[in-house]
Amino acid sequence: MPNHLQNYYTVLGVPHTATLAEIEQAYRRMHARMHRRAAVDPAQNARLQDAYEGFQILADPRRRWAYDRLLQQEPESFAPPVRPPDPTKLILARAAPTARWVNWVLLACCLLFALDWGLPLREFANEEVLSRQIVSVGSSAANPQMAYDIATTNTKFRLPSAIAPRAREGQRLTVWQTPLLRVVRQVSSPASPDGAAPFQPYGGGLYSGPMALLPVALLGVSVVGVLPRRPPEVRVNTAVVGVLLWVVAVVLLLIF
Structure with a gap:
């Protein structure tokens, strides 16, 4: 022995x-x-x-x-x-299973974004402009920037002031939006002097321009958070970052 x-x-x-x-x-x-x-x-x-x-x-x-x-x-x-034991590590270890489920939910949101982006756009023809409300989108008083919130019969979107005259009250528009989240992707104003060529709303929506990086970043973060054998701190950190990105995405959907 x-x-x-x-x-x-x-x-x-x-x-x-x-x-x-x-x-x-x-x-x-x-x-x-x-x-x-x-x-x-x-x-x-x-x-x-x-x-x-x-x-x-x-x-x-x-x-x-x-x-x-x-x-x-x-x-x-x-x-x-x-x-x-380190209290921080204990807290992270307890929170890790919940954080992984949060990352799975965020991954499901990314799938929803992908379906919304990939499915055919829904077309609303002969949409009447019901209201135009001016809003400030500038970040500085020294450089004010204005835009217009446009409400039609079935849709809502925002236009930069430079192209806002294409959507006046009572005017008829054709609007294309995504089928699930109703993100307006394109607008056409056949009666406008500028022609009927489609144009994008303010910021291009969640799937165009710089904003399109947001769903991609959310996808990357959530994938890392659900991979097997990840340390607890990775699961928790990815869940926190993912939730913040999701909140920003929801805010953008509500605003634009």
């Missing part, structure tokens, strides 16, 4: 506060590095067996708790001091 309890933290090369993911990763690295030599070297095989036994104990929360209690009874020269 050995004089000392085997220190499996030392065998696996992980700290006493290592998470389950860190322990599993350490064992897999050790196995990948040693399993070929262990087949012909008894010493390497014995070391790999110790690593496997340690992984089996430390990967089981109940067995690990009992093992840590026994390890504390070893002489101080052998047993490392038991440090309290």
